[in-house]
Amino acid sequence: MTRERWRKAEGFFALLLSTLAAFLGLFWLIFILGDVLVHGVKALNLGLFVNDPVPPGVEGGGLRNAFTGQLLITFSATLIGVPIGVLGGTFLAEYARGHRIARLISVLADIMVSVPSIVIGTFIYAILVKPIGHFNGWAGAVALSIIMIPVVLRTTEDMLSLVPWTLREAAFALGAPYYTVITQVVYRGAATGILTGILLSIARVAGETAPLLFTSFNNAFFSVDMKQPVASLTVTIFQYAMGPYENWHQQAWAASFVITLFILLITIAGRLIIKWRYK
């Protein structure tokens, strides 16, 4: 075979492999999502959302407490984590721009993004569960917010940095103090980017299980009291999937389907917002 033919064949083969790899990736995606869809939809019914869990052996039962609890915990985590993250990112991109401390905090935040979430769970157990004397929903919310803060902080910092400096100068020229410049001009300019960052961080923590295992624990009953253990969808899925009862498995699939759908929708929404805005 001539040298040229060989090179062409080698190239074709290699690129064919890469195409197969891409389709393999898509295959896993479709396989997993498809599985969740098929099993989840089968077990989906109104009772799942309206009823509370029943003891094993009793018919019926649902996951109303888990859905509510999940919303409550995620929402509380967002209320704690987002303001801190946005304000922190603002500091790094504005008041501390160019300073060494901004660099340091930025790098530390990146590292924090990848701290194993179960380690965060153990940390919160040590400071918010043991001293208080019982598991509580707030501990779970704080654990999730710790995961959110670095994500929101970094995206805010990045998005704010993208706003051209000239915009700020124009506002300064009109006599505005810095904080007005930030809130009225810069935030407006970076709003969609920051919003996407917030949405993606919510998508990230909505599916977390490990940090909730020993903080908000779990609750067999319907409760909105955050000072006590709160049921969460993810921990319940873990408990039910590891159990032997068939109807537990079905409920776990249905819950998985709902959570996956929720997270995927948020992720897609976030990406679409960016695309639409920065077209």
Added chain:
Amino acid sequence: MATSAKKNPIDTIFSLVTAAASLTVIILIIAILFELFRESSPAMDRFGVWKFLSSTDWNPVKESFGALTNIYGTVLTTLLSLVMAIPVAMGIAIFVTEVSPNFLKGPIGIGIELLAAIPSIIYGMWGLFTLSPIMSGYIEPFLKKILEGVPIVGVLFQGTPMGIDILTASIILSIMIIPFTASISRDSFNLTPAVVKESAYAIGATKWEVVKDVVMPYSKLGVFGGIVLSLGRALGETMAVAFVLGNNHRITTSLFDAAATITVTLANEFAEADKDIYLSSLFYLALVLFMMSFITLAIAKFFLLKAERKYSR
């Protein structure tokens, strides 16, 4: 930076508030390290550093704990998952940047992102209910049949395929990290200046040769950083692995055996460690894991920063 004639008090307050917010990052990292050290000090006093890291004992009855079985499981599953994920991820990145027609680039990109967005507990469930029976019913017996007798490699395929073992856990982990590696690699590939690629084409290189000899060497820092980042992510994965790993504390050479990782041990045993030294040893494990992921991420950051600096020249 523009300044106004006199200092605006609200400005000062706002800047302090935002500064405080950003300082929470530093405070949190220090607090986590402090707590982990404090809680693990009884175990550290009892077992020391080297002895703990090298002991395979995990005996709650005899109150003797060592991290080696957990570290072994963590490292083995992570490395195995990387080995399986990297080729696929690179293939995806090459496909998306060089091979695919433009209209496909968007959808495949979104597809990969969706794969990354799936929560790890879903991977765990899918692994337990769907993948594990397929593994124990078809794939593992097949692998055992053809590879069991092969010298050296065969040692990895001894024992009964149960589906709940290192191999299944590693496969799930690898699927989870493919999107990370793929998207960072893709971004790195895209940073290769068109000029360099075009010059290669101009002297008659084939597409594959451009990828192999121009794009990949150019972006190797970024790609390597991405791989190390994925390694960090895989190290800390809990739920995806907890369902299918089998939770057996021992060092084993067969991929068909159950094992234990630091994260899964924490998830299973943390709420139940009844003796103080037991709990303290678990915190010690958490500290070890924190250190491992910190170091891994610092390395990744180093490479990524270097790549950034190089590209923005």
Added chain:
Amino acid sequence: MKVFLKMVFVLAVVLSFTSVNAAETLNGAGASFPYPVYSAWAFDYNKVAGVQLNYQSIGSGGGIKQITARTVDFGASDAPLTTEELNKDGLLQFPAVMGGVVPVVAIPGVKEGQLRLDSDAICKIYLGDIKHWDDSKIKSLNPGLNLAHDEITVVHRSDGSGTTAIFTTYLSELCPDWKDKVGAGTSVKWPVGIGGKGNEGVANYTKRTPNSIGYVEFAYAEQNKLAYVLLKNPAGNFVEPNFKTFEDAAATANFDPKKHFHLWLVNAPGKNAWPIAGATFILLAKEKTDSNKKVVAFYDWAFKNGDKKANELVYVPLPASLKDKIRAYWKANGLQ
């Protein structure tokens, strides 16, 4: 500014939600052994008294740990604590119900009550000395069964378990080899096998892994239609796990309030006694007087009204004389 105000409003709404006088909650955690019966009782009690008794099945080890750390209102454990251990952590203890730990298998073609084993065989299987189902020892006990040369997958607990404590105490009493190499306790160093979380996890793994053997509390075997095994008891008979054999084992039990009811029910001498029976205990922290009274009120109600439910789930309710002893213990310790 507007957005900020909106957020404050929402935060206020959320916070007001949480201080709404929620239904009374009692938190308990521990043994998965009695989880089916405790959650059934709690479900009924909630309808009657409006109290939410939130019981989480995290294993006896977890129950002991959480009550010692005072992060729950009561702990539950199948492994009873000794008087020294109770005094060290300031705890009180009483039994709530009894049941049996049952070996279950998932051998294709073998139905419930078909396989016969004795303590020696189980010891060797769990030690990894017997590796296949057609081992001569097993075959000799089961001349009528056609067992294939399949490898045994051993399933045990990955978490701290009172069920494990009962099971390993049974093994340690009869197998010097087991006592030497492994010992008894809530969490032991298993020589072989895969670990499931809770009775639920063991039942789950055993169910889906062919040629496996596990050990679970009987309610789990029943509810999941697992094939239970006939065991040879100290009296020499092969007995089936059921209400009668559990009752027989419990009949010889002598619980002593002075020892805080510490007692193992394994290897009971009765002719038809099930050899791996056990009671499951409730642990209370001495100083939590308020919540203790409420927990005791629940168990008092369960003692009066819960026997039928317990029977249905194949747990053995405590005999009336024992319940009286427990009530006296409660009064003596200021719990009622």
